[in-house]
Amino acid sequence: MSEPKWERLLSALGASGISIKDVADAAGVAQSSIFRALNGQTKSPRPETVDKMEAAFVTLATRKINDYRSALTLYGFNPIKSKNEELASHMTSLNKTRKYFGTDGIRGRANTFPMTAEVAYRVGMAAGKMFMSSDDRRHLVVIGKDTRLSGYMIEPALVAGFTSVGMDVRLFGPLPTPGVAMMTRSMRADLGVMISASHNAFADNGIKLFGPDGYKLSDEVELAIEARMDGNILDGVAEPHQLGRVVRVDDAQSRYVEITKASFPRHLRLKGMRIVIDCANGAAYKVAPLALYELGAEVFPIGVSPDGLNINNKCGSTYPQTMAEAVKTYRADIGIALDGDADRLVICDEKGQVIDGDQIMAIIAAAWAKKGLLRGGGLVATVMSNLGLERLMQSNGQSLERTKVGDRYVMERMREGGFNLGGEQSGHIIMSDYATTGDGLMAALQVLAVLVESDKPMSELGKQFDTVPQLLKNVRFSGDNPMEKDVVKKAIAAGEAALKGAGRVLVRPSGTEPLIRVMAEGDDEKLVKSVVEDIIATMV
DSSP states (O other), X not given: OOHXXXXXXXXXXXXXXXXXXXXXXXXXXXXHHHHHHHTTSSXXXXXXXXXXXXXXXXXXXXXXXXXXXXXXHHTTOOOOOOOOHHHHHHHHHHSSSOSSEETTEEEEETTBTTBSHHHHHHHHHHHHHHTOOSSSSXXXXXXXXXXXXXXXXXXXXXXXXXXXTTEEEEEEEEOOHHHHHHHHHHTTOSEEEEXXXXXXXXXXXXXXXXXXXXXXXXXXXXXXXXXXXXXXXXXXXXOGGGOOOEEEOTTHHHHHHHHHHTTSOTTOOOTTOXXXXXXXXXXXXXXXXXXXXHTTOEEEEESXXXXXXXXXXXXXXXXXXXXXXXXXXXXXXXXXXXXXXXXXXXEEOTTOOEEOHHHHHHHHHHHHHXXXXXXXXXXXXXXXXXXXXXXXXXXXXXXXXXXOSSHHHHHHHXXXXXXXXXXXXXXXXXXXXXXXXXOHHHHHHHXXXXXXXXXXXXXXXXXXXXXXXXXXXXXXXXXXXXXXXXXXXXXXXXXXXXXXXTEEXXXXXXXXXXXXXXXXXXXXXXXXXXXXXXXXXXXX
């Protein structure tokens, strides 16, 4: 049964130039069984051995593709992403439903599957083995987290997994997600890990993984990790003298502050500017106020007293009312609200009017285009971004390319197309000249630079385009996915027909919660509302 798989794997190895020894080492399988098959003593290795080697091959091949893509980008070429649909389909067949990973790593209610200590331990072992090469050097993983109480449970479980396979660990403590990505590259680590559930309430937590280049892992690599997690996880554990060592890094926060400040124009200062910064009682509670203060601003920090339970609780980017009220109270020039892991933001002007990610992208795009800094001929956003943003870009002779929801998909398209700006309406803003993932603080500094140079109030800069009426509602469900019902499919089709040419409908499951998101937008606000209500009525 495994012979066709084995033959296909051998063909793929020959075409890729990856050695079978490296694949065997990465898979943690005994080379003796491999060479018996190669020498004709057996037809093929055991099926479970072949499956492990396939998973390891996908990881090594993906890493190789990314290396070539990065090299081509340095020479000004637009590398074309290999879709490799057959291989992706085959990897999906190894695990037909994604058991652990969602759209942004692993996420769920703490101490409940999949966010248990056991799963975290398996992640550490599986991902650790996958990112350890066959050479004799020590391998390194760096780990950051936000301020959730459950981080104290997840972190040691991950550490146990990584050290048990021989990986050394560096612990950062509370640090924004983009800081972990930056430090992964800076410290030449083999892997980076962020423990966070982003904007979710304290009861949830999550695990995000970054490759050695600081980019989030692809779907294929995550599937390969899942396959290893559900295999014989104890294969390839380290000998007692090879166990990994753990060291706490004391200066990770200050290093992130310096890297972030370097993205702000050197000739500008924030002197005289009054800024409210809401850190959501999360990962940026120290670094964000410090960066703004060191650039000369008068800073009014809120959401900077984490207790393990109050992250994102009536504060941060998902609750901008707190920021807006503080702006009025302190008569600030601008308000900035980050989420729990500080990879997204929303802003408000001096009047307390909230400015979302679409408008923030438009502000930065206009400023960069004026200076000749905007690459790719436009920007990349997701299917959730407002139609008004698309119309603005078109009116300026620029393009807006859309991806599915998730900042890593935005980044993938940016890398493919040579774009240096992209993001999401929710506030993930990616600036690839400076970072490999969304960075709320860094995006805020770009907006502040525009504000300083324009000498205009934020209320004038904040509305770059007229938004098209858009309505988004969430439908919570348990059991079967409502989108599979024929009556729901018919309602969606009817809504699309009603808005054809003047709007659009988007119905999709959340990648992090048991929700269906129903969105419609169009020039006719009443029609938009009617379409959303009609679709929801078929789900409940």
